[in-house]
Amino acid sequence: MNRLTKRRENYSKWYNEIINKSKLAEFSGIRGFMIMKPYGYSIWEIIKKKLDKILKETGHENVYFPSLIPKSSFSKEKEHTEIFSEGCAVVTHSKLMKNKEELIIDPESKLQEELVVRPTSESIIWRTYKNWIQSYRDLPILLNQWGNAIRWEMRPRLFLRTNEFLWQEGHTAHSTKAEAIEETKKILNIYTDFSEKFMAIPVLQGIKPYMDKFHGSDTTYCIEAIMQDGKALQIGTSHFLGQNFSKAFDVKFTNSCGKKEYVWSTSWGISTRFIGAIIMSHSDDNGLILPPKIAPIQIIIVPIYHNDEEYSKIDEFSIKILNILRKEKIRVKYDDRKVFTPGWKFYEYEMKGIPIRISIGKNEIKNEKLEIFRRDTYQKISISLKDLKKNIPQLLNDIQKNIYQKALDRTKKMxxxxxxxxxxxxxxxxxxxxxxxxxxxxxxxxxxxxxxxxxxxxxxxxxxxxxxxxxxxxxxxxxxxxxxxxxx
Structure with a gap:
């Protein structure tokens, strides 16, 4: 079994090897486009599920807008267009035709108006808001969209910078400046809490300097974290857009005094870059380390046996443990594959960052005690069967806290x-x-x-x-x- 390159030797190579060996993702063969494998996508699904619940609890509703934007709409907010046009993909034709043995673009299918593949959705959403907003009674609008975006990158890196990425983007409309600013800061705090409480990544909040703010915004708020190599990673942004997009798209509302005003707005988002942050913030030279709250598998059960007679008893006992843990709403997997040795499985799940490994052999059955391995500390502890339901949730919580504290200590030191x-x-x-x-x-x-x-x-x-x-x-x-x- 080939071990990883050491972080201190080549941090970039170590990062790429973790992604490869833990089977999170790979490049597709099209430059800059990423395939998220089942394990990597399952992490994103948990992030999405938990954050989606938080956003809905704060009054936001999910929506979906088209990924193709008319160029005339995209061009309306000049500052926005100037920066994003550099990395845009554009659809010019709608049809292919066969020419001998190859497919070519059908020149007769040229679109009347070219379509921009969305790098972000402000322009198409504000084109739509013009039809939705007439009165102060129509406000606020609090929308969130889960989808993808395409932005051509000069130097693609898995999860950190890819030409296509998954994300959520919020787009809200308000009747007052104060309400829009409050929304912008509320989302920044939601991202901060989510990063620290679920992903175990401590962050600092800040405002981007004027030359680096989101183009089309008045103010860009951000959260950034320090990775193990001492470099910063921006993992979430929340933008106060002012009235820039409402003026560009002429979106006005009648206020309670009967006067016309331009709408105030925000936009904000996080992406699959979150997964890159988890890898670089927590992992070690033996592989991925996942905080239990976002780990697709929180506990792996590995049977250890020498013959079929032992296997039958161990299998029965392992399934019993599996069912106990499932009833406690713990994400647990039992690996009963006979084609791999326990040692091979230990290596695989250590590389994948499973927080807890339970090994079950004849001694565990005899003594009704389980050997528990903590991925974060490499500590082995023993828990009696009767204390399992009480101790395992606490242990998962301790692991979550320990991973966060380690990252927090690093952030303070650096x-x-x-x-x-x-x-x-x-x-x-x-x-x-x-x-x-x-x-x-x-x-x-x-x-x-x-x-x-x-x-x-x-x-x-x-x-x-x-x-x-x-x-x-x-x-x-x-x-x-x-x-x-x-x-x-």
Whole structure:
């Protein structure tokens, strides 16, 4: 059994090997397009199910809009169009025809208007909102869409940057600026809680600097996390769109005083990048580590036997354990395949990051005690059969907390202040992490720092107190530290 490349030797290779060996995903053969395998997709299904429930509980409804957008609609919000047009796929014809032995585009099927394959849905949704919104009584509209998007990437990476990805995108419309801003922040907090409580990934909240905000927005809020190699990963964004799209699509409503106003709006989303974050935040040199709350299989049961007589008794006992755990609503699997040895199975499930492994042999049956292996700590413990229902849920909870605490300790350790440029460069190059430093607010300064160090301004932190200082690069006045980091 080939082990993984060590993280310290080649972090990128280690990441790709985990995805391959744990059977999460692979590239399709079409550059930049990903196939999510059953195990990888099952993680996404759990994320989707849990987040969908939270969004519905906060008043949002699911909807689905077409993935093809008329180019005239896509072009209306100029700032939005300018950035997204660079990575768009466009449908120009509707039909293929056979020419000898090959298929070619039928020139007679050219569309009257070209269609953009959605990179994001603001334009088609606001085209529709114009028909839906007339009065303040029609507001707010709180919609969420689960689907896919296509954005051509220069350097594709599985889960992190692929030409096509799965995601959810929320699109809301409001009668007041205050209500729209409240919605934007509410979603940011939902993403934060979800990342920390379910994915065990601690994050920092921030606002993107003006030159990096979502094009078409007034303000972009984000959550970012530090991975084990010290690089930052943006894993969720929530955008206050102001009235930019309502003005572009001329969406007005009559307020309670009878006057016409433009609608205020938000959009927000997370994607399958979440899975990349889980891999890079928690996994080790032996494979994937999954927090129990989003693990498709929380417990794997492996029988250990030497002959058919032993197998019969062990199989019966294992099924008994399986049924006990299922009644407790635990996601459990019993691997009774005879074509693989226990050692092979141990390797497979360790690579897949199953939080708990239960090995059952003749001694476990005799003593009515189970050997429990924790994937997060490699600790083996013994639990009596009579205590199983009480102890297993608690153990899963302890594992969840331990995985989060480990990531939190790393985040705290790698969140560092710097006041001098040479010190800043040394920390960026040799330590990594979130570097808190002063910036003069000039995008050219940020560009020069990036060219020199590869570090970018990830966000302006929300929770940190403002403090005056001097820009680490220019020496000009600064009113608040920002967060620099190398990133994915």
């Amino acid at each position: 969140t560092i202040k710097s006041d001098y440029y040479n010190d800043f460069k040394e920390k960026i190059c040799n330590v990594g992490g979130f570097i808190l430093a002063h910036w003069d607010g000039n995008k050219n300064t940020a560009k020069k720092i990036q060219e020199d160090t590869e570090a970018t301004i990830r966000f302006i932190p929300i929770s940190f107190k403002k403090e005056e200082g001097k820009c680490i690069y220019s020496g000009n006045n600064s009113f608040q530290r920002v967060v620099f980091s190398k990133s994915y």
